[in-house]
Amino acid sequence: MDFITVAQASQIVLENTQNFGVETIPFQESKGRILAEEIQADRDFPPFDRVTMDGIAIQGKVYESGQKTFAVASIQYAGEPQKTLDNKNACVEIMTGASLPKNTDSVIRYEDVTLKDGVATLNNGLPMFKNVHKKGHDRRKGEVLLAKGHQLKSADLAILATTGKEHVKVNKLPKIAIITSGDELVEVNETPESHQIRKSNIYAISSLMESFASEIRQFHLKDELQESIEMLQNIFDNYDAIILSGGVSAGKKDYLPQALAAVGAEKLFHKIQQRPGKPMWFGKKGKTLAFALPGNPVSSFMCAVRYVLPWLQKSIGLKIENEMAILAEEISFKPKLGYFLQVKLKNENGHLKAFPIEGGGSGDLANLSLNDAFLELPNQESNCFEKGSVYPIWRF
């Protein structure tokens, strides 16, 4: 067998990642996107000496000198401009979130004070807590809060909001065409004849990619050469990536390899030492990459999870981190091939265990619903994979 290995295929795919440029979008829509600019603090955080308790603001040294009663000179609410304490022996009633008044440095909580007739009397034996979140304590103006290349999560949207980034620069997402072929396929809303089946693979693959693409458009190629060539030509010109599902085997009506050659697509590899998904083809034409996946539902899905998705994620600027799991049962596998085992993951006390649930094989779509990931078992001499050994996983 002279097909390439899983590692080689993966390397070729990841060497051919793309860059789709940059765009500016409303910050509320930026979750999951990759920052294409640095976000700096537009001012100190907190931006003023921020009171963290409701109570009274005083000068700490007046209290320390022995004074226990303070006349209330004014009230400082959150959202009001900073007030000033003119008489250092008095106090300002103050609310959480307000600016600490000028000439004060400490806040005593209501719980530690008796307020009567406009005079605050401090309880006995109070330690002096300041209860003030000092200006610039957390972050300084100009400090980088979010680095270029960072993937925005929910909490980051608050950082964008607080720095006034109503619009934010992020990496652009690609336009993807996903193409089915095969005259045996009918639409989901049709009732298939006994020799027909409904289109299904493309929906699973589209759904996998949807958060990483700006557009995913579905096409169907008839098993007819000239028509296939014209359609492919047009798609190559207008999309960043093409996923083809089925049509790459040696069948008499499998015009895809011919059509791909006719439009000038360069083959980067064809066939991988793996099960499922052996017949996968990968190539490109200009900047547009093409992944021709096998027609079997489990095979095409596995190739999308293991090759297309990492390509897409790396292309839009995401870091690909290899996640590992611990095989929870011994598994035997005969042919000398890389094997993608369907597993159900379980976090047991911080240990990520992979429990194999094997189904009917590469046509048994329904079995995927019982699992969470493919465990990538290497092509090795021994055909036995021991319980407790650790392998990469590809979640789906």
Place this chain on the structure above:
Amino acid sequence: MDFITVAQASQIVLENTQNFGVETIPFQESKGRILAEEIQADRDFPPFDRVTMDGIAIQGKVYESGQKTFAVASIQYAGEPQKTLDNKNACVEIMTGASLPKNTDSVIRYEDVTLKDGVATLNNGLPMFKNVHKKGHDRRKGEVLLAKGHQLKSADLAILATTGKEHVKVNKLPKIAIITSGDELVEVNETPESHQIRKSNIYAISSLMESFASEIRQFHLKDELQESIEMLQNIFDNYDAIILSGGVSAGKKDYLPQALAAVGAEKLFHKIQQRPGKPMWFGKKGKTLAFALPGNPVSSFMCAVRYVLPWLQKSIGLKIENEMAILAEEISFKPKLGYFLQVKLKNENGHLKAFPIEGGGSGDLANLSLNDAFLELPNQESNCFEKGSVYPIWRF
């Protein structure tokens, strides 16, 4: 301190989950949703004896009796109605995905056959592989493919497609109102005065919940009692859940507790033995739940992650699974409170390690961007949490 514990608060929240009913949606939009019906196989899978190789179809026993050459009687393509082999000594050329012709039971791959002048000659020493995926091999008509209550993933969309479920019944998502209060807040596109800050918490919290809600609408309460009561009344009547951010402390203008009481909201708890997020309030009015979260950005976010999100997930039918991680460094924490430590997660050979990255405290929003989860450290006698010990995590 007589506040309730984290476990008690969590229990009360989860005892008050809601059920928002059922709706029917296009299957392409169903990813992440919870099935409200059972999906059965509408026919056998595969629905016919499906050929898995391109080649010729013959009767195996004719080959076994010694015959090696077979005249090609016809061609059977995928997508064509099933043909019949009338002469058992002949063969049918056949393509992957096609129905196995009547009166045949085995497919010989092109690679193992020499085809010349309409006659196929089998290579020597061929073992008899059938290369047929038998009707009903994977799943039988009527078998349950997806159970009621299952959360739909990408692969499941293909199962819905293949069974013709163009529309699917799923659990409905709630309408959520998210309310800020505090006169110090200005909009994201405004330039704050030195004593003001921009609204930020609500964007992080909205983003956390967006995939679990049908609508999230933002409101802002002025620090004025009568107005707050009217607005709250209206919101309770029209939403399934209310998140309030800020306004639950003892400040002079914190009208929220009063306003909540005035509209008839019943308090289920107020204050939790935890840091951050101690002042959290939880209550309900009729079927509408209200979560009043502290105003500090980290506190409100943590309460949303730890209490609101699990409530939401359980309410829409998701199973809440406690995920655990291994503390990667020793941590000390003094006050006798449940402590939510910000951690960065790392999968090290299948072990999920939690690395603490502590920031400036409950106001330091920017620190959240460096972390992935809160590690929930229990309220215990010893204030030291050992490296290697295992605690629940709450991802964000």
